[in-house]
Amino acid sequence: MSSSTAIGIDIGGTGIKGAVVDLSTGALLSPRVKLPTPKGGRPQDIIETTRQLLATVSSGTSDLPIGVCFPAVVKHGHTMSAANVSDKWIGLAAERLFEKGLGVPIHFVNDADAAGYAESQFGAARDVDGVVLLTTLGTGIGTALINDGELVPNTELGHLEIDGVDYETRAAFSAKERDNLSWEKWAARLQKYYSRLEALFTPDLFIVGGGVSKHHEDFLPLLHLDTRIIPAVHRNNAGILGAAALAVKYAPVTA
Secondary structure (H helix, E strand, O other), X not given: OOOOEEEXXXXXXXXXXXXXXEOOOOEEOOOOEEEEOOOOOOHHHHHHHHHHHHHHHOOOOOOOOEEEEEOOOEEOOEEOOOOOOOHHHOOEOHHHHHHHHHOOOOEEEEHHHHHHHHHHHHOOOOOOOOEEEEEEEOOOEEEEEEEOOEEEOOOOHHHOEEOOEEOHHHHOHHHHHHOOOOHHHHHHHHHHHHHHHHHXXXXXXXXXXXXXXXXXXXXXXXXXXXXEEEEOXXXXXXXXXXXXXXXXXXXXXXX
């Protein structure tokens, strides 16, 4: 049976946050709880902090589907990479460990995929047909590929090689800050990146997320693309919304 309410938990390198989500509207039905990510980002420490957060978020509710998003490639419940957390996550059966530590079943997903799915359900990509590419510009570049509302997971297109380098090292927001670039000079790097994505995927829409997207008027108008490019609607809550929505989408069917 499908649920219209679920819990979303977003695990990041600096904070772990979660809330109860109304999946008919994308509204939060509980206060958003945020706890610091434990120093070192080790698996058992993160699972324990997530358990504490879940106990607070789920107070007064029971049996809600739970989605957890995480900064890693997620393959069959295993974390195949690690961004801003301990290398001990690489190759780990993370979904099973979380379920054991939390004592409940969960759905486990990559954080950029969760953000992209949130935009397809509740944000800038809602009711958009065809291929939508979400990019989050932050420490690196996260990506999510949506086709006719369906998520194609683990695209990792921030790591495209352009000019002989992993191009997120040139075009992420952290590169703008590191190299003290003006909006115009950063936009020139973004132009090269989005033009390559455009050539490879011929998308119908680009969506730009990450904290810098609140400054979209400073750089998006500087890009010259055939594809429409717009800011994300959901930033701070995108992972929570997407994780919750995917938990319901992929919840096991019970008789």
